[in-house]
Amino acid sequence: xxxxxxNLSEAIRWLSSFGASADGGVTRTLYSSSWKEAQEAxxxxxxxxxxxxxxxSIGNLFGRLPAINSSVPSILVGSHVDxxxxxxxxDGAYGIVxxxxxxxxxxxxxxxxxxxxxxxxxxxxxxxxxxxxxxGSGMITGVYSFKxxxxxxDSDGVSLxxxxxxxxxxxxxxxxxxxNIQRFIEIHIEQGPSLEKLNKTIGIVQTIVGQKRFRISVRxxxxxxxxxxxxxxxxxxxxxxxxxxxxQKMVGxxxxxxxxxxxxFFVEPxxxxxIPSQIVFTVDVRHxxxxxxxxxxxxxxxxxxxxxxxxxxxxxxxxxxxxxxVQMDRELNEWVEDICQSNEVSYYHMNSGAxxxxxxxxxxxxxxxxxxxxxxxxxxxxxxYTSTSDLETGLKVLIQxxxxxxx
Ligand code: HGY
Ligand code: MN
Ligand code: MN
Numbered sequence: 001x002x003x004x005x006x007n008l009s010e011a012i013r014w015l016s017s018f019g020a021s022a023d024g025g026v027t028r029t030l031y032s033s034s035w036k037e038a039q040e041a042x043x044x045x046x047x048x049x050x051x052x053x054x055x056x057s058i059g060n061l062f063g064r065l066p067a068i069n070s071s072v073p074s075i076l077v078g079s080h081v082d083x084x085x086x087x088x089x090x091d092g093a094y095g096i097v098x099x100x101x102x103x104x105x106x107x108x109x110x111x112x113x114x115x116x117x118x119x120x121x122x123x124x125x126x127x128x129x130x131x132x133x134x135x136g137s138g139m140i141t142g143v144y145s146f147k148x149x150x151x152x153x154d155s156d157g158v159s160l161x162x163x164x165x166x167x168x169x170x171x172x173x174x175x176x177x178x179x180n181i182q183r184f185i186e187i188h189i190e191q192g193p194s195l196e197k198l199n200k201t202i203g204i205v206q207t208i209v210g211q212k213r214f215r216i217s218v219r220x221x222x223x224x225x226x227x228x229x230x231x232x233x234x235x236x237x238x239x240x241x242x243x244x245x246x247x248q249k250m251v252g253x254x255x256x257x258x259x260x261x262x263x264x265f266f267v268e269p270x271x272x273x274x275i276p277s278q279i280v281f282t283v284d285v286r287h288x289x290x291x292x293x294x295x296x297x298x299x300x301x302x303x304x305x306x307x308x309x310x311x312x313x314x315x316x317x318x319x320x321x322x323x324x325x326v327q328m329d330r331e332l333n334e335w336v337e338d339i340c341q342s343n344e345v346s347y348y349h350m351n352s353g354a355x356x357x358x359x360x361x362x363x364x365x366x367x368x369x370x371x372x373x374x375x376x377x378x379x380x381x382x383x384x385y386t387s388t389s390d391l392e393t394g395l396k397v398l399i400q401x402x403x404x405x406x407x
Pocket of ligand 3: 084091
């Protein structure tokens with residue numbers, strides 16, 4: 001008999017065992033074997049909690065607590081099951097296990113709701129294997145469609161559709177997995193230091209920042225490291241280094257809300273005594289204001305073009321992810337504030353510097369995301385940690401919000 005978790009901390013530990021990495025972190029990328037095992041185990045747990053489970057064709061997993069009149073659109077509550085490489089135990093996972101625990105409690109205490117309540121374990125949000133992020137929520141909301149997934153391959157050249165088929169899922173262009181959702185609620189770790197620094201337990205998010213992610217390919221001429229004088233070189237490494245240095249200088253001239261990250265860096269042929277033929281690196285830029293985000297991206301990309309031209313290098317700039325900043329739902333946030341006040345739970349109105357699935361759902365329905373503190377503000381790391389009491393407080397607020405909305 002499978003052993004199911006009895007409490008939140010146990011559930012987090014249990015879920016983190018799927019894709020556990022030697023460094024104490026978790027690596028559970030889209031359509032990997034650990035991803036499939038995690039979804040199957042969650043499905044079993046949801047069934048065991050009395051929820052009606054089903055997958056959609058790309059592997060989003062739903063657990064439904066049906067209403068007496070189940071014809072009205074559902075309230076969806078959940079988060080993403082995938083992680084970054086060597087990520088933490090809580091990012092995404094907490095939102096799923098808290099949602100399952102909340103629905104199990106509501107069913108036991110109050111029976112069937114007035115409105116369908118559905119947990120969702122979203123197949124992918126991070127964009128850490130394939131160059132597409134939020135594909136789970138993007139397909140449910142219709143922000144993405146079949147054509148956005150076509151031709152997508154990972155860094156090993158494996159296509160998204162083949163990886164999807166390898167774990168038993170498949171999408172045809174006639175599949176419509178868009179859902180009509182009444183509201184979307186996500187509970188998530190803050191992944192930053194604000195709540196801990198301010199000694200607050202619940203973050204009520206007003207705005208989720210906009211973000212753009214680019215892949216920059218700089219091509220030059222590979223040659224012998226010893227026989228090629230510097231003045232004869234068309235070295236993409238020199239170009240890429242100047243671009244990244246210039247990017248950092250440009251960020252420094254902006255306000256603190258503008259953040260830019262070079263997270264991936266590939267050298268070809270990546271050999272000590274060979275002048276590289278190509279450098280590929282990523283740039284992730286974020287800001288809570290769409291105009292500031294757009295202006296900065298326009299500025300840095302034209303600067304990169306200039307540097308390439310000046311050094312006689314070829315450059316290809318591909319933007320592969322873009323989400324505008326979105327406002328979370330005011331009414332839902334007022335309810336959360338009221339719940340915190342009546343339960344004497346400390347809270348703080350804030351923005352989210354991390355992107356989240358709630359950002360996609362906000363395009364089709366009222367959506368919000370609640371934060372609990374991250375110890376030391378650390379995330380996307382094996383050191384990610386949130387205390388049991390904060391996890392439990394977040395769950396309590398989530399349960400009361402769902403009770404108000406659906407009973
Ligand atoms: O990168 C992000 O903002 C999120 O953690 N995927
Ligand atoms: Mn997340
Ligand atoms: Mn994340």
